[in-house]
Amino acid sequence: MTPDNPIEQARQWIAAATRVAALTGAGISAESGIPTFRSAGGLWRNFRAEDLATPRAFARDPKTVWEWYDWRRGLIAAAKPNLGHYALAQLEQRLGDRFTLITQNVDGLHNRAGSQRVLKLHGDIWWTMCIACREVRSDFRVPLPELPPRCASCGGMLRPGVVWFGEPLPGATWEQAEEAVRQCELLIVAGTSAVVYPAASLAPLAQSHGARVIEINTEETPLSGSADLCLRGPSGEILPQIIES
Numbered sequence: 001m002t003p004d005n006p007i008e009q010a011r012q013w014i015a016a017a018t019r020v021a022a023l024t025g026a027g028i029s030a031e032s033g034i035p036t037f038r039s040a041g042g043l044w045r046n047f048r049a050e051d052l053a054t055p056r057a058f059a060r061d062p063k064t065v066w067e068w069y070d071w072r073r074g075l076i077a078a079a080k081p082n083l084g085h086y087a088l089a090q091l092e093q094r095l096g097d098r099f100t101l102i103t104q105n106v107d108g109l110h111n112r113a114g115s116q117r118v119l120k121l122h123g124d125i126w127w128t129m130c131i132a133c134r135e136v137r138s139d140f141r142v143p144l145p146e147l148p149p150r151c152a153s154c155g156g157m158l159r160p161g162v163v164w165f166g167e168p169l170p171g172a173t174w175e176q177a178e179e180a181v182r183q184c185e186l187l188i189v190a191g192t193s194a195v196v197y198p199a200a201s202l203a204p205l206a207q208s209h210g211a212r213v214i215e216i217n218t219e220e221t222p223l224s225g226s227a228d229l230c231l232r233g234p235s236g237e238i239l240p241q242i243i244e245s
């Protein structure tokens with residue numbers, strides 16, 4: 001049953017909850033001009049994300065994979081956080097450690113909007129990792145001078161510091177995300193197609209521990225049927241409405 005005023009309903013649930021968690025996906029950055037993965041604009045040279053974001057693709061053709069990341073790094077560097085990112089940063093300010101932000105995004109826009117504590121399930125596009133010595137560094141150069149880039153310590157080939165399909169998520173980060181979702185009374189799921197696991201398992205986990213789930217998305221997703229409330233529309237418009245006091 002849809003309440004008469006779903007925005008007001010969401011505001012009440014947020015106000016009443018002691019612990020709130022949010023899970024975000026590429027859709028929250030769409031209004032910043034960053035194409036989502038599963039939209040037409042997300043295709044790069046006709047590759048799908050699943051063709052490029054894999055260890056196999058990198059082993060076969062590291063230069064092409066890096067060219068894709070270099071292109072995305074350029075888009076992200078030129079982008080700015082939008083009102084959805086800022087609203088979640090405001091919720092963290094209000095609730096402190098009673099709020100946990102979990103993101104599948106690697107773009108760093110939550111940090112740039114002021115969120116202090118972000119659980120990055122899929123890593124960060126501004127991190128590099130050496131495939132030889134495993135050193136992880138931040139590298140904000142756009143474009144990178146050489147593709148694939150080389151490790152400043154050992155000269156080995158660098159890979160993006162992100163999680164690819166078929167790779168495990170960073171263990172400690174995932175455990176903190178699961179814990180936050182088990183503890184919360186309300187989970188806000190914004191801008192994700194809810195098809196990529198294990199991130200997609202967080203909403204059912206929250207509900208199995210008694211939490212309510214609010215979905216914010218411009219379209220229906222596999223989560224829509226089970227969410228306690230679905231708010232249809234752009235997250236940059238809806239999040240400020242439900243969060244701002």
Ligand code: OAD
Pocket residue numbers: 024025026027028030031036037038039042049050053104105122163164165190191192193194195196216217218219221233234235236
């Ligand atoms: P997707 O591209 O799969 O889904 C984006 C979702 O955002 C879709 O459901 C859109 O309907 C929705 N959307 C688009 N614009 C929106 C807006 N303005 N406001 C609200 N919703 C909007 O992106 P993710 O779900 O993040 O993983 O994808 C999950 C993972 O798959 C990514 O982290 C990445 C990808 O391949 C890896 O690279 C491992």
